[in-house]
Amino acid sequence: MRIGVRQPRAKALLARLFQAGLQAVDPYEAVRRQVRIRRDQLIIGSHHYSLAPIQRIVVVGAGKASGRMAQALEHQLGARIDTGLVVVKYGHGAPTHTIRIVEAGHPIPDTAGLEGGRMIMEMVQTLTSADLLIVLLSGGASSLIPAPVAGITLKDKQQTTKLLLRSGATIQEINAVRKHLSSIKGGQLAAATSARVASVILSDVIGNDLGTIGSGPTAPDATRFQDAWDIVERYGVSRKIPLSVRRHLESGLKQGVPETPKPRAKLFRRVENILIGDNRAAVDAVAETAQRQGLHTLVLATTLTGEARELAKFFGAMAREIAAEGRPIRRPCCVIAGGEPTVTIRGEGKGGRAQEFALAAAAEVAGLPEVWVAGFATDGTDGPTSVAGAVVDGRTVVRAQRKKLNLAKALQANDAHPFFEALHGHIVTGPTGTNVNDLYLLLAL
Ligand SMILES: Nc1ncnc2c1ncn2[C@@H]1O[C@H](COP(=O)(O)OP(=O)(O)OP(=O)(O)O)[C@@H](O)[C@H]1O
Ligand SMILES: O=C(O)[C@H](O)CO
Known part of the structure; x- marks a missing residue:
């Protein structure tokens, strides 16, 4: 230095x-400090998971620091990890054995990220309630695993992202919109699986709002279609966003498409969001x-x-x-x-x-x-x-x-x-x- x-x-x-x-927030060190196996228990932060009944441990994730987090997780859990896939920004890869690292576009999503997001969704859907899904999340995840809802193309998503990033909207606001165009953000990754979920999170968001970090794929979404719409209106992009995006938001306003999972949804009883590093x-x-x-x-x-x-x-x-x-x-x-x-x-x-x-x-x-x-x-x-x-x-x-x-x-x-x-x-x-x-x-x- x-x-x-x-x-x-x-x-x-x-x-x-x-x-x-x-050093206190180094992703590798933070995972090594917070995740360990002791006797028959997997310990993540203050959460204990009894290993014996767990059939498979699968790891997915996204974010600029998630490659290093994956590397540390392998170091701590070794052969207990069955398989995994983590999407990082180009050039942010790390040497891993079991967990595959995919590099993709940031801050504008690209086809590599789209494919990464698709593979992650496929992986988590095969899991059962006897499995443990570990999610490694860090800043940048929103762009790295785009999973636009049916009818919205990657190009539409790219255009919308560019407009939002330039609009002056806060990250909370940008992600409120992104959550309502996605099938993975806003708690939907957790909803897509039957497994128990432990999300290990390095926060790049002031105040650590779990619904905002990487658009909270495993966190309840406190925002609604109405918020997303108000935001695109407030920042003057409602007429500039692609038609497919506008139609989807409008349809959401009329309850034509389902909302993201909300804080009281039952599914979050099998989900833990665990912060391992922040400001x-x-x-x-x-x-x-x-x-x-x-x-x-x-x-x-x-x-x-x-x-x-x-x-x-x-x-x-x-x-x-x-x-x-x-x-x-x-x-x-x-x-x-x-x-x-x-x-x-x-x-x-x-x-x-x-x-x-x-x-x-x-x-x-x-x-x-x-x-x-x-x-x-x-x-x-x-x-x-x-x-x-x-x-x-x-x-x-x-x-x-x-x-x-x-x-x-x-x-x-x-x-x-x-x-x-x-x-x-x-x-x-x-x-x-x-x-x-x-x-x-x-x-x-
Ligand atoms: N000439 C400048 N002088 C001061 N600040 C600038 C200047 N140009 C850009 N910035 C600031 O830099 C920031 C953008 O930098 P950057 O792309 O690193 O984003 P970031 O918000 O820091 O991203 P991340 O959250 O990933 O660290 C904005 O806050 C912007 O206001
Ligand atoms: O990925 C994102 O949405 C930002 O980095 C905030 O976590």
Whole structure:
């Protein structure tokens, strides 16, 4: 990991903190920690499954991290796994033995994903109540296993996905629509099988709504056709979506097609949705490590939203309060927050949420000694860039002036990336293999 900080202690501390956060949500490590066989029991998180009566254990799944999850599951369960198939994004494969890995398109679904989804549905339909279906779910699953209902083609689904992704709708809203065009999302994977279902989930959704992560193939769907319709109307795409999609939604409104399974459906009595990693786990690991390093530690939140540059102002105000008054926490300290702020893009520049946060924070902490503020995307790619984030301190503004970099202009143009490139302020990890949104840190030594 490369951290763009000169002061050796701050540099070492930040590296250690981010590494601890990543390790806590590494998909391979998380599965190995949470899934194990002890005597005649399969233990997943806090759930125990008696192995003797289970006939077959079949594994399916989808998501960017699901290949690594499959690899770890094989390591833990070995020959107990009968067969399996997991769909990952192109380039996200992992070496497995029993569980087949299929690579497919993301964020726009493609034929490989369609075929993957079809094979998964076929597999789960053959299972009986004596079998256990383990589902490995992580971010990206919605696009990776498209299974459009009859009458909607892959092309229709691709077009609809593009429109929704560009519309400004939240992931909760996008997935509410996708669940109502699919035969696998919104609890329907669980409904398609008679087996007991254990869904092992790495969350990339703020607040961990099980119905939203990967469009909740094994979770009850609290949304209805009416919600899906309201969303396409609200974001102005109801007239742009393909006719087949509009007809299907309209038919759903008139109860012409069945709803997805709802929270009180009986089928969920044989389903467990088990979270094995989320933003909170990363934040907690950072906090524990900070404490062990002798820092006073304060966790602010794990569900941050809102404009990144506004969040930076808040971090700036807090840094000044710590420097002047020793509150809300005394030095040496580390303040930690997790979540996924947004950036309303107005300029033509290059950047990401974490870099824009850091850029705005530089102006806020200007002049403060021994203070660092960092934004960090846990997947290692902040926005459409190849860096994880950036870090600033009380002298960033002066250094920028010396290099004739205009901070205000860069912020106005959403152009944080070249700014930090010139100042060597980036945090670089390469792809981390996990994704639990972002971490935001303030260090005052
Ligand atoms: N020039 C820019 N400056 C700041 N933020 C940007 C810029 N360009 C894009 N972004 C932000 O980057 C994000 C898109 O990046 P990306 O494709 O990595 O999506 P993501 O939501 O981070 O995906 P994932 O959930 O898979 O990590 C959006 O939040 C967008 O506002
Ligand atoms: O796949 C999806 O729907 C998103 O990554 C949220 O989990």
